[in-house]
Every structure is written in structure tokens, then in C-alpha cells.
Amino acid sequence: MKVIYFMLIAAFMLSSCSSPDDNELPIPATGIIVENALVSEPPITEDMHNKEFVIQTDSLNIFNLEVSFDDGVTYEPIDFSKYTLLGKYVPGSGCEVIYSRNATRDDEAKKVSYEIKADQYGVCDCSHPSMNWVLIPKIPEDYNVVFSVELI
Template identity: 25%
Template sequence: MKKYILFFVALALFSCKEPFCEQNTDQATGQVVKVLDSRYRAYDARQGEDLSRFGIWITSPEQYKRVFAHCCASQLDSVDFDRFDILGLSTVNQGSNSSYLRDVKRDDAAQKITYTVTEQYCKRASPLDGKSNLVLVPKIPATYTIAYVRNQ
């Protein structure tokens, strides 16, 4: 009798079309001070190109205004570029109920910053939209290199 009950419980679990998962909240770790508004898109309208596709490092107010001139230049958050920089790495959602883990690690010995964006989702699905994954970080010395890692 117990075998039949276990069989039906297993059948019910595996026949369900939607996985049992909840949408997680986005997280930021490491050197991330703040995640910028998701409406900000680093995009060059003249060339039709996503500027954060391979990673972007924004270091000045002029660059900040230029990168977001097409979408939200009049609504940008105030950033003190003497103290902070912005990093971005665009992603396209690969699943449903996606959440993101954005992590910035600093290695002073190697003079390197590693920005990793990890998408967490319940079920693989067709891409719906993209995110620029822009984060505010402490000022990065100009001599440092930046590695961008996308985990999807």
C-alpha cells in the first residue's frame, strides 16, 4: 500500500507543468553600493548598439549623460564621480520569474575588478526583455582592468 501512495505522490510531483519555485528578489553583493534604476539603458541610438553588451565602465558626468541621453538624461540619479563609478553588463532574460545576483569583487594585488551578473530563474523560457544591470561602485583606479562575467 505504501508503494502505491509513494508512486502517486511521485507521479503528481513530476507531472506538474510549473515548477514549485518562488520569484527571488534581486541581490547585490561585494563592492556594489547601489543598483541603478532598471529603466536606464546604455544604448547608442545612432549606431543601434547596446553599450553594456560586453560591459561598460562609466567614470565621468559627461559620459554618464551621453550614455543615457536617449532614454532618461533628464531623470538621472545624481552621482558623485569623484567617489563612485558605474559598471554595467546587459543580460537578456533566459527564464521565467528571473531574479539577478550582481556581484563586484576587487583584487588590489592584481589591480582587477570582476563584475559578475547571475540570472536565477525557475524555468527556462523565451527571452522577454533585457537588463543593463547598472551598479554604483566605489571609484575604480584608472590602472585597473575590469572583467565582466555573465552567468545565465
């Protein structure tokens, strides 16, 4: 009887921690973020953990990220003459995590602020990390990018 009870609890826990693909969730994006751009999501590796990325050229695109402008039907190389790619690892946890993203540009201060808010729901012992890749219009090389994360 204990074995059956244990198996039921294990099955419930495994099913309650299903991690939806970050690309399948609606991602609230505001500010200068290119709204219809869906950046490919390769598996998150140790090289990405706790890091921030400002990718301005093909040679810096070490993860070979691509972009879709048609809801993921087709992907194409990112045109770095038009766009800058930002990414920040966030180790969301709980039963579900909804990420909100906002990027603003301050030309006077030569700065871009990229703010990520992770709304974490439930008490599940699950991990829902995201690299929070977003495409923004091309910024000059001398701009500073400031990343901030709020975990709720």
C-alpha cells in the same frame, strides 16, 4: 470554437510573459557594490546590447544614468568623484529571471571582477534583459574590470 481556443491560449501566453521592471525586483548584490544604490533604468537600446560599461566620468555617462539612495523616491546625478558605474547587458529569458550581482576589488592586481548570475525560471518564450547597472566605490583609471556572466 477554434477561434475562442486560440484567443484563450494567446491571452495566457501574453499574461505569463509579463516582464517585471528590473528595479522592482530585489537584486542580490554583494562585495563592493554600494548596497543602497538604485541606478535608473532607461530602456535598453541597441547601443547597449552585448556591451560592457565602466563609467568613471560625467562625459562617459552617455545614457544620463542617475542614482537613488532612498529606494527610488528621488534620483540624483552620480558623483563620479566617489563612484564608478558598471553595467553589462545580459539577455535573460524564461518566465522570470532573478539576477544576482557580485563585485570584488583586487588592489594588488589592479582589477575589479564583476560577476552576474541570471537564474532563469520557466519555459516561457520571453525576454527579460537587464543592463545590470551597479555602483561601486571609485576605482583608479588604470584598473582592469573583468565581467563574467553565468546563465542558469
